[in-house]
Amino acid sequence: xxxxxxxxxxxxxxxxxxxxxxxxxxxxxxxxxxxxxxxxxxxxxxxxxxxxxxxxxxxxxxxxxxxxxxxxxxxxxxxxxxxxxxxxxxxxxxxxxxxxxxxxxxxxxxxxxx
Amino acid sequence: xxxxxxxxxxxxxxxxxxxxxxxxxxxxxxxxxxxxxxxxxxxxxxxxxxxxxxxxxxxxxxxxxxxxxxxxxxxxxxxxxxxxxxxxxxxxxxxxxxxxxxxxxxxxxxxxxxxxxxxxxxxxxxxxxxxxxxxxxxxxxxxxxxxxxxxxxxxxxxxxxxxxxxxxxxxxxxxxxxxxxxxxxxxxxxxxxxxxxxxxxxxxxxxxxxxxxxxxxxxxxxxxxxxxxxxxxxxxxxxxxxxxxxxxxxxxxxxxxxxxxxxxxxxxxxxxxxxxxxxxxxxxxxxxxxxxxxxxxxxxxxxxxxxxxxxxxxxxxxxxxxxxxxxxxxxxxxxxxxxxxxxxxxxxxxxxxxxxxxxxxxxxxxxxxxxxxxxxxxxxxxxxxxxxxxxxxxxxxxxxxxxxxxxxxxxxxxxxxxxxxxxxxxxxxxxxxxxxxxxxxxxxxxxxxxxxxxxxxxxxxxxxxxxxxxxxxxxxxxxxxxxxxxxxxxxxxxxxxxxxxxxxxxxxxxxxxxxxxxxxxxxxxxxxxxxxxxxxxxxxxxxxxxxxxxxxxxxxxxxxxxxxxxxxxxxxxxxxxxxxxxxxxxxxxxxxxxxxxxxxxxxxxxxxxxxxxxxxxxxxxxxxxxxxxxxxxxxxxxxxxxxxxxxxxxxxxxxxxxxxxxxxxxxxxxxxxxxxxxxxxxxxxxxxxxxxxxxxxxxxxxxxxxxxxxxxxxxxxxxxxxxxxxxxxxxxxxxxxxxxxxxxxxxxxxxxxxxxxxxxxxxxxxxxxxxxxxxxxxxxxxxxxxxxxxxxxxxxxxxxxxxxxxxxxxxxxxxxxxxxxxxxxxxxxxxxxxxxxxxxxxxxxxxxxxxxxxxxxxxxxxxxxxxxxxxxxxxxxxxxxxxxx
Numbered sequence: 001x002x003x004x005x006x007x008x009x010x011x012x013x014x015x016x017x018x019x020x021x022x023x024x025x026x027x028x029x030x031x032x033x034x035x036x037x038x039x040x041x042x043x044x045x046x047x048x049x050x051x052x053x054x055x056x057x058x059x060x061x062x063x064x065x066x067x068x069x070x071x072x073x074x075x076x077x078x079x080x081x082x083x084x085x086x087x088x089x090x091x092x093x094x095x096x097x098x099x100x101x102x103x104x105x106x107x108x109x110x111x112x113x114x
Numbered sequence: 115x116x117x118x119x120x121x122x123x124x125x126x127x128x129x130x131x132x133x134x135x136x137x138x139x140x141x142x143x144x145x146x147x148x149x150x151x152x153x154x155x156x157x158x159x160x161x162x163x164x165x166x167x168x169x170x171x172x173x174x175x176x177x178x179x180x181x182x183x184x185x186x187x188x189x190x191x192x193x194x195x196x197x198x199x200x201x202x203x204x205x206x207x208x209x210x211x212x213x214x215x216x217x218x219x220x221x222x223x224x225x226x227x228x229x230x231x232x233x234x235x236x237x238x239x240x241x242x243x244x245x246x247x248x249x250x251x252x253x254x255x256x257x258x259x260x261x262x263x264x265x266x267x268x269x270x271x272x273x274x275x276x277x278x279x280x281x282x283x284x285x286x287x288x289x290x291x292x293x294x295x296x297x298x299x300x301x302x303x304x305x306x307x308x309x310x311x312x313x314x315x316x317x318x319x320x321x322x323x324x325x326x327x328x329x330x331x332x333x334x335x336x337x338x339x340x341x342x343x344x345x346x347x348x349x350x351x352x353x354x355x356x357x358x359x360x361x362x363x364x365x366x367x368x369x370x371x372x373x374x375x376x377x378x379x380x381x382x383x384x385x386x387x388x389x390x391x392x393x394x395x396x397x398x399x400x401x402x403x404x405x406x407x408x409x410x411x412x413x414x415x416x417x418x419x420x421x422x423x424x425x426x427x428x429x430x431x432x433x434x435x436x437x438x439x440x441x442x443x444x445x446x447x448x449x450x451x452x453x454x455x456x457x458x459x460x461x462x463x464x465x466x467x468x469x470x471x472x473x474x475x476x477x478x479x480x481x482x483x484x485x486x487x488x489x490x491x492x493x494x495x496x497x498x499x500x501x502x503x504x505x506x507x508x509x510x511x512x513x514x515x516x517x518x519x520x521x522x523x524x525x526x527x528x529x530x531x532x533x534x535x536x537x538x539x540x541x542x543x544x545x546x547x548x549x550x551x552x553x554x555x556x557x558x559x560x561x562x563x564x565x566x567x568x569x570x571x572x573x574x575x576x577x578x579x580x581x582x583x584x585x586x587x588x589x590x591x592x593x594x595x596x597x598x599x600x601x602x603x604x605x606x607x608x609x610x611x612x613x614x615x616x617x618x619x620x621x622x623x624x625x626x627x628x629x630x631x632x633x634x635x636x637x638x639x640x641x642x643x644x645x646x647x648x649x650x651x652x653x654x655x656x657x658x659x660x661x662x663x664x665x666x667x668x669x670x671x672x673x674x675x676x677x678x679x680x681x682x683x684x685x686x687x688x689x690x691x692x693x694x695x696x697x698x699x700x701x702x703x704x705x706x707x708x709x710x711x712x713x714x715x716x717x718x719x720x721x722x723x724x725x726x727x728x729x730x731x732x733x734x735x736x737x738x739x740x741x742x743x744x745x746x747x748x749x750x751x752x753x754x755x756x757x758x759x760x761x762x763x764x765x766x767x768x769x770x771x772x773x774x775x776x777x778x779x780x781x782x783x784x785x786x787x788x789x790x791x792x793x794x795x796x797x798x799x800x801x802x803x804x805x806x807x808x809x810x811x812x813x814x815x816x817x818x819x820x821x822x823x824x825x826x827x828x829x830x831x832x833x834x835x836x837x838x839x840x841x842x843x844x845x846x847x848x849x850x851x852x853x854x855x856x857x858x859x860x861x862x863x864x865x866x867x868x869x870x871x872x873x874x875x876x877x878x879x880x881x882x883x884x885x886x887x888x889x890x891x892x893x894x895x896x897x898x899x900x901x902x903x904x905x906x907x908x909x910x911x912x913x914x915x916x917x918x919x920x921x922x923x924x925x926x927x928x929x930x931x932x933x934x935x936x937x938x939x940x941x942x943x944x945x946x947x948x949x950x951x952x953x954x955x956x957x958x959x960x961x962x963x964x965x966x967x968x969x970x971x972x973x974x975x976x977x978x979x980x981x982x983x984x985x986x987x988x989x990x991x992x993x994x995x996x997x998x999x
Contacts, residue, residue, distance in 0.1 A: 030136070031137050034137075051164060058176065078137075
């Protein structure tokens with residue numbers, strides 16, 4: 001807990017997007033997703049792994065992901081999440097929106113490089 | 115999605131909890147794999163995860179709907195609070211249930227006779243055609259009859275405004291033969307009646323245009339109720355033949371259970387089609403009501419305008435024969451107009467509408483008083499809970515949240531009270547009928563709890579909970595925690611301002627109950643006035659009778675003789691002291707009049723043809739001249755006895771003996787000259803209320819157009835019921851073809867006082883209830899004030915105040931409240947009295963005696979209610995009161 005946590009509601013959409021993206025290759029359970037996001041975001045987005053679960057709940061509520069109980073690699077029971085068709089559509093929409101935002105911000109910050 | 119989650123939120127919570135455990139196990143296993151010792155591995159896993167409780171809570175919150183959850187919490191808390199004080203809850207719920215129940219019951223009655231539409235397709239399209247301003251009493255008039263049959267046929271053929279029209283009339287006829295006959299309520303309908311109304315047969319078929327033909331009609335349709343009760347629900351296919359109204363008819367169908375005809379409160383038994391009499395339709399009998407369905411796009415106004423254009427031609431073509439020129443002119447100037455008819459027609463509506471609105475106001479006020487009592491109880495509870503509320507405020511509860519909590523409690527009470535009240539209302543309706551209806555009478559009213567009734571009860575409940583919930587809640591949430599906590603338990607002399615709400619509530623209660631007591635006394639005294647009112651004739655010991663002999667097939671020439679024979683038979687019955695025939699029984703509502711001319715004065719007078727013993731039988735003295743005797747035969751000179759109003763109206767009070775009166779001609783009643791031979795005092799005519807009209811009597815033998823029937827007035831010393839049975843047996847044995855109906859005159863007259871009886875009973879009951887409620891309220895507030903002033907009273911006593919002084923001090927307090935309440939109440943009753951004016955008999959709405967009596971009664975009640983707490987205060991042990999601090 002060394003780093004100062006970033007206000008998650010600002011980046012909530014981003015966290016949602018990351019979860020969806022993590023699930024894009026295939027189903028995974030909470031523990032795996034947490035580590036994947038932690039690795040990719042260098043702990044900026046996910047300070048405590050617990051805060052992942054409300055996000056998962058919300059995404060499932062919206063029908064973007066679905067869950068089922070399964071057995072993990074080391075033979076433990078775990079709840080697995082997978083992307084639904086709606087989730088896949090949402091992910092691509094989010095990504096293109098994100099790219100537009102990033103391009104726009106970059107243009108503002110570094111106009112000379114263009 | 116969210117709703118599904120909401121109902122499964124507990125399951126989801128457990129599911130997430132299991133998932134969190136799975137995470138922790140996974141992480142711990144990974145940590146051990148990374149080489150941590152097991153204890154440290156579990157702790158590190160928990161650190162990595164964060165606070166599982168917070169996570170679960172966040173997810174749980176996502177699954178709930180905030181306001182719903184907290185409302186549910188409030189309700190559960192309210193339920194617990196009520197269960198802690200079951201006495202309070204019971205009193206509150208019972209008084210609310212009674213209050214709302216009584217209100218709903220009266221409203222149901224109003225709804226049934228006044229507001230509900232007819233049970234037919236699209237009732238809002240129905241409209242009725244009438245003569246604007248009525249027909250001024252010309253011709254013969256039947257109940258609900260607005261137009262004549264010839265008028266109906268012209269309107270049917272010429273009108274443009276309606277997509278379909280129909281006419282109907284309702285009357286009572288006989289079914290069966292001779293002494294076995296019974297009444298039935300006949301509905302006569304035009305061919306299109308059922309089709310235009312859109313009524314579908316329950317069994318068989320309904321009447322159509324093909325059934326209209328020459329008299330007598332041969333087919334009939336039974337109402338569901340009549341089919342069930344009188345025809346035993348028999349299969350129509352086997353053929354049901356009835357001897358109805360002097361002809362054999364086939365019952366070809368049954369109407370659905372909900373269809374009662376067009377007159378609310380008067381349901382029909384058999385419906386027969388219009389038929390064409392051999393000698394044509396009469397133009398002077400106003401017997402039918404003409405209705406129709408407006409064409410799309412036609413308003414009442416447009417239809418009225420179209421009918422007005424049609425009127426001159428229609429009336430010109432249907433002038434009744436043998437009238438004087440004045441009536442002719444009036445008739446030709448009549449105009450037709452169209453009126454909405456979606457709720458059908460109803461005499462009950464005319465008669466009882468106003469009384470019911472008044473009763474609704476009365477029950478509403480009673481509910482208000484009950485609510486005021488609850489408000490005071492709740493206020494007392496709120497101050498008892500002052501400390502709890504102070505603690506909650508100090509701990510950071512928001513005022514809004516606290517207010518909601520307290521309102522939830524009163525809402526809960528109101529909700530339960532409302533549900534019970536709705537359940538009670540049907541029973542209360544039945545109790546009301548049972549209380550006011552004379553033995554053996556029934557009311558044909560469908561009392562149903564429809565959406566309007568539910569809405570009304572709901573509104574009453576919301577109103578109640580607002581009244582008794584908002585006051586204490588507002589006060590509680592306005593208190594500052596510091597003072598509340600300090601004050602709790604410390605008895606100081608309460609400041610005036612602190613209790614002003616309670617005072618105001620009690621003053622309101624007292625003034626409203628004064629209004630109700632005044633109303634109750636007015637109605638009870640008015641009813642008593644009617645019961646003891648002398649109509650100018652004998653009522654007790656009289657049996658009225660109706661004898662019909664049209665089934666005997668006697669030639670008209672023998673009718674007069676046969677009537678005399680029947681009368682002699684009745685007079686010969688042991689126990690009968692006197693008897694006479696009459697064409698019209700008094701006080702029972704029916705009316706028979708003719709136009710008369712005396713010299714240059716013209717006007718209307720009631721006419722009754724009676725046999726010689728009539729005045730003796732009825733105990734009416736002949737104050738001048740003579741009554742009738744056996745010499746006044748059909749062949750003798752026409753003679754008449756008139757009443758004093760007649761003399762004043764037509765002769766300016768001069769001695770009438772020897773004057774002649776001439777009747778104005780009508781069909782079957784040629785203009786005839788009668789010599790006035792006697793005068794009787796003014797007696798009531800067809801009603802206990804109302805002014806006596808000019809009345810004339812003539813010998814039964816001189817009746818111009820006699821029918822095969824006669825009315826009877828019988829005086830006996832035996833009870834009317836037993837006497838009636840004896841006479842009936844005797845007549846049935848000798849004249850089996852004669853239809854005999856007998857009933858107790860006094861009982862019949864009193865059953866005409868149904869409305870007065872209802873107002874007296876119900877308002878009397880509610881007036882007393884209001885007084886009792888006000889007493890409870892005053893008692894509560896005075897006791898509360900005394901408790902609050904315990905210390906002060908203790909000190910006063912310790913310093914040497916007399917016990918009597920303490921009692922006086924408390925009573926003065928109550929007296930002040932009473933005085934303010936009575937003064938406002940008196941002002942209010944004077945205002946409210948105007949609404950009751952038309953319902954009172956022999957009383958003015960601002961009757962000082964009634965007002966004083968009500969105020970005294972209330973003062974007595976108030977004194978009783980406040981004396982007890984005052985007495986207790988004076989018995990206070992000063993040492994104990996002071997030591998308790």
